[in-house]
Amino acid sequence: MKLFIFTWYPVILAFICMLYSITLGILGREQEALYSAHWPGTILLFAIAIRQRRTT
Known part of the structure; x- marks a missing residue:
């Protein structure tokens, strides 16, 4: 499990x-949703x- 998570x-x-x-977008907080949409990438x-x- 530790190796999988690592x-x-x-x-x-x-x-x-x-x-x-996505949750922010559904709740209608569009500006916050657009800002946080860049985080995963x-x-x-x-x-x-x-x-x-x-190197290892």
Whole structure:
């Protein structure tokens, strides 16, 4: 379980952020939803960049 979470934590975190953005949009808070809609992509891009820099 620990290996799974360590491997997939960026995807899990991005999915939670996406659900947060969708929830804000459903509740009618469109500005906040648009702002937080960029978080999942940013999280995934940083995860890719960090993993490419690892030497192990």
